[in-house]
Amino acid sequence: MSVVRVNQIQDTSTNVAANISGGVVTFTNSIIQPTPTRPSFYAANLNGTTWNGGTLTGADTSGYGYSNGSMSYNSSTGELTVPLTGLYMISFGILQTPNSGRGEANVQRQPSGGSYGAIFTIDGNGTTTFDTIGIGFTFILTASDKLKVTRNSGTAYAYAHPSHFINVAYIGA
Numbered sequence: 711m712s713v714v715r716v717n718q719i720q721d722t723s724t725n726v727a728a729n730i731s732g733g734v735v736t737f738t739n740s741i742i743q744p745t746p747t748r749p750s751f752y753a754a755n756l757n758g759t760t761w762n763g764g765t766l767t768g769a770d771t772s773g774y775g776y777s778n779g780s781m782s783y784n785s786s787t788g789e790l791t792v793p794l795t796g797l798y799m800i801s802f803g804i805l806q807t808p809n810s811g812r813g814e815a816n817v818q819r820q821p822s823g824g825s826y827g828a829i830f831t832i833d834g835n836g837t838t839t840f841d842t843i844g845i846g847f848t849f850i851l852t853a854s855d856k857l858k859v860t861r862n863s864g865t866a867y868a869y870a871h872p873s874h875f876i877n878v879a880y881i882g883a
Contacts, residue, residue: 747778747779748778748779748879748880748881748882749778749779749780749781749792749793749794749879749880750776750777750778750779750781750877750878750879750880751776751777751778751781751783751790751876751877751878751879752774752775752776752777752875752876752877752878753768753769753770753774753775753776753783753875753876754770754772754774754775754871754872754873754874754875755768755770755771755772755774755775755870755871755872755874755875756768756769756770756788756870756871756874756875756876757869757870757874758804758805758866758867758868758869758870758871758874759866759868759869760788761804761815761859761860761861761866761874762861762865762866762868763861764860764861765787765788765858765859765860765861766788766802766804766858766859766860766861766874766876767785767786767787767788768785768788768870768874769783769785771870772870772872774872774875779793779880780793781793781878787858788858788859789820789856789857789858790856790857790858790876790878791854791855791856792851792852792853792854792855792856792857792878792880793853793854793880794853794880794883795850795851795852795853795883796850796851796880796881796882796883797848797849797850797880797881797882797883798848798849798850798851798878798879798880798881799846799847799848799877799878799879799881800817800830800846800847800848800849800857800876800877800878801844801845801846801847801875801876801877802815802817802844802845802859802875802876802877803842803843803844803873803874803875804834804842804843804844804859804861804864804866804873804874805840805841805842805866805867805871805873805874806834806840806841806842806843806864806865806866806867807840807865807866807867807868808838808839808840808841809838810864810865811863811864811865812833812834812835812863812864813833813834813835813841813843813861813863813864813865813866814831814832814833814834814843814861814862814863814864815831815832815834815843815859815860815861815862815864816828816829816830816831816859816860816861816862817829817830817857817858817859817860818857818858818859818860819849819851819855819856819857820855820856820857820858821852821855822852822853822854822855826856826858828860829849830845830847830849831862832844832845834864840867842873843864844873846877848881857876857878859876
């Protein structure tokens with residue numbers, strides 16, 4: 711086995727160097743840019759009663775939530791506004807009550823100046839036990855688009871619960 715010991719590595723064509731000390735690599739004259747903040751939003755313990763009335767709303771009250779990078783959430787209307795144009799990972803969940811029939815939920819999008827329309831629909835199966843309707847998917851959104859989770863059928867557990875959630879994260883342009 712061979713061991714190579716160095717304290718500096720340098721690319722002679724670009725003059726980019728890496729200093730190595732104690733297992734830590736430090737770049738000088740670096741062309742590598744830091745990763746910018748990626749907007750993201752997560753909130754759980756949302757109100758199942760409001761989903762039963764049409765739209766999942768509410769605000770987290772138990773530490774299940776965060777917002778990063780200028781995502782704007784209106785807890786009264788359940789609307790989330792995205793700050794950048796690009797590809798987003800979107801997920802949500804609803805805890806469906808036992809024996810409440812087939813559940814169906816939508817993520818709806820409202821483009822700036824437009825009206826809401828479903829961009830994704832998922833069905834639950836309405837078992838005799840609690841069942842979560844949930845999904846994750848990617849979608850291209852434009853800055854200032856609004857999202858909300860709505861109900862087509864079924865009955866959610868009628869209280870705030872960690873399984874009532876929405877998560878939206880910017881992946882990139």
